[in-house]
Amino acid sequence: MTIKVVTTLLYFAVVFYLGYKGWKETKGASDYMLAGRRISPFVMAMSYGATFVSTSAIIGFGGAAGLFGFPLLWLTVLTVVVGVFISMVFFGKRTRRMGLALNCRTFPELLGKRYQSRFLQSFSGGIIFLFIPVYAAAVLIGICRMVEVSFGLPYTWVLLGVTAIVALYVVTGGLKAVMYTDAFQGTIMAVMMLVLVAYTYSMLGGVTEAHQTLTDMAHLMPEKLQKGGMLGWTQGAVPFSPLWLTIYTTIVYGVGIGVLAQPQLAVRFMTVPSDRELNRAVLYGGVFILLMTGVAFTVGALSNAVFFKEFGTISIAMAEGNIDKIIPMYIETMMPPWFSAIFLMAMFAAAMSTLSSQFHVGGTSLGHDIYARAMRTRVRAAGNAMAINQMGVIITILATLVWAWMLPPSVIARATAFFFGLCASAFLPTYLLGLYWKGMTKTGAKVSMVGGFSFSMLWLLFIMEKEASAIGLCQFLFGKATLVAHAAPGSWLHLLQWVDPNVVALPFSFMLAWGVSVFSTSLAEEHVEACWQNC
Template identity: 45%
Template sequence: MDVMILAIIFIVYIFALVFVGYYAYKKTNSSEDFMIAGKDTHPFIMAMSYGATFISTAAIVGFGGVAGQYGMSVLWLAFLNIIIGVFIAFVFLGKRTRRMGHSLGSLTFPEFLGKRFDSKFIHYASGLIIFCAMPLYAAVVLIGAARFLESSLLIDFSIALLILSIIITFYVLFGGIRGVMYTDALQGTIMVIAMVFLLVFVYWILGGVDTANTALTNMVNLYPADSIATGGTGWTAFPQFGTPFWWSLVSSTLIGVGIGVLAQPSLIVRFMTVKSDKELNRSVLIGGIFIAIMPTTAYIVGSLSNVYFYDKLGKIAVDVVGGNIDKIIPTFITMALPEWFVYIFLLSLIAAAMSTISSQLHTQGTAFGVDIYGTIREKSKQKLDQVSISRIGILIAIILALVMAFSLPGSVVALGTSLFFEICAAAFLPVFLGALYWKGITRPGAIAGILSGTFVSLFWLIFVFKKTAVGIGLCKFILGVETLLPAAPWPFIDVMLIAVPISALFTIVVSLLTKPPAQEVIDKAFKNIDKKGSDA
């Protein structure tokens, strides 16, 4: 590997980030600028930032590795990402979120919920949940990028984590969400170019689309025995209905991530950064194309890596990397593609990691400064403290992410992503949908929904869901069993299928049994929702 070429590429890249971050810093003059970019973000920047935040190294390395182990059935997730993560999110949730958020004067997602239900407790509790849960997601994204640096550049994993953390923290601290979104747009463009080339090149070296896919189908006799035992049927086939494999794929990966995206705080806040519905309408196509390219390519390449590895080494992908599926994509790229593309892909992977982590750090920082600290300060002092305390929160957030990144086991990137998406969905999705569409939802109903979703999801993860219950070990330590419900399919049913319905039930029942919300609270939240015109 030519160190000089690599150094030049990275110097140019870092210079571009510094320039964009400085430009964002010069345009950040208020709390509103730091939190929601002054509500005047360009549609291209908003869409690319949304997509780059959504699709991280977790999708490329983590779920690409899952595809390398289990096959192309993961492609259904890409379909859900487009339909739910972009179209439904922008058209049915984004417009109402933007209008309601602007009416309420919200700067963060927890503040949006707190003001919608006129509740400081909801504001504080939502911020606390986000600040405590998000380090897991940030950590696995850091791990994904650091693993590629480790595989391709032979950089020590720990040093790679530190380098990434320092660069990202710098421009988030000073540029706020403008710095995050502007650099996201730059990084997202790099990611798209790299992934389009990757998809074309991989099919070319494997003899074309039909040849490559047929070769993968014909490798069914090499499909991992443990996957077949749990319901797998091959690299290009869907697992048997109702088997542990089916439940894991459908509930954890497809539903957990595909639907859980609707309740992601770092994505929801982007709807409040644009001036009108026109910008959201223009963003849908851009975001849809971005999401269609990024995960689809990662999942196809991950699956087809088996064809390449078996042809060159006589082993399937998971055996080549010694069982750590987080190394499948990095190892394949390093071995199969020309050296110059390794540089470009490394750049795109780091861009994917930095774009997502920067958004996570900003979300955690504002949760700390505005939603946690801000709610316990006197109102007259709160505004003075928002930006500076949020910056302290950003520093705490990156430290927590680093600690977790050093502590987590291998093959954790995809699982960690799913868990965070699902915890957020369990805590916020029913209440968020109710806030947008149901005027009858009450403050006690919203509180009941958030708390029930949070506690049920934590209970299920610790005591029932086998992947996490065994890893955490608390159930075994307290009760002497790995999971409370060992009979199939319970240990394989994901938390989202249990916790989200319970949260929705509590939200609805408690709202129906408690005093309706005050009319002035409803009027304030919905005053712009039903107005005609895209600038409402």
């Protein structure tokens, strides 16, 4: 406990120093929202990775790997290929250039100025502000569960304490403070994950022996999971069974594709001074994401073998049915005391790096894209743009705190996948086609964004089994958990309950964008040409 306290205090001392450094260098709204557009490739890549990979990935999806096994490694493949390479090379460069040419400070402002639409900026800002607290709450729950298990403190105390710490340097220091601390925190995370995977394999006798042990445990898969289609932790699930659909449509596809339209990640492309920094950031970011997600999912799956070897039970039983506690329990019970102390610091790093970015993007969406856009004249005259953004951050933090109290157990991975999928359905067609297609019109962008968002939410409320049942609106209106609940078991209609909204909503949103743009009036030719010349 002494080691934990000392390392935690040292960690926070560095974090607050970097937050102070960011505060000293923040002179205006551009510094607060875009870090002055002068960030180095290493800091940008580590901030991008640390924002992307948080306790939701390590604790939430790591816990999900404890339940479902190695199939989650397909998400690692997508996060490296799509989330780093495609995102930085094909989205990052054009986003940076267009953001600079149009003088954009936020992701919603980029969409609004690209299409010359105040509605698009405000509507996208509203989606971000309303729903990013759900994602942030998932990250907050992850670190709070880790501290709860590690220190034995009440969950409520931990929730309030962690929120207050992150709020202190995000509200005052802006994006510079966020990115400086992200780079430091990401470095800690990378070192700890290397130690974690090496120690786990050593406890099981090596890589080959560990995987064989886990394969031989297939008969221990819980009966409920077997009925859902699971064959084993290394074998995966029966194709098109309910759990196969959950793994590959919600976790792998929903998160792996949804990363392309994450506002807190896209804004980082606008913080570097040139394309050269983005090219260099691909290598840093690729290695970091591979290490973070690959290790978390591997160790989550192998925790079953370690727990069974030591205690005769599998991970979900050790965590008393809450998958969000699998990784914390594994660290506290199986790893050396010195490691659990330092890993706790790494989890603080993972949570705080992502939370700070989520609070920042949620606050600027409210302050800059909604309030300041609606009250543009008064804000400029008063010169208080930065204060308004800070107030937006505070409101976002409070909303996150409320969600963290309300959300049920085992929710981290689900809440994360929900936000990623929602962003893809609402933003990705407008964002991608706005970067690459001159024929994309303002009307097409509006219809696509509203249609994709609406379709995704309707699917979530009336088709998706877990979410629709928990919310209860479908039960209240129609007297059944989902609209397809009474379809013949095994039929394609019945299986739709486990298909992620993004699988259907994203193609629908793309069709709306293309179809409406083809038959609607284009934007002013000179505006489109100006965008393209600068890209």
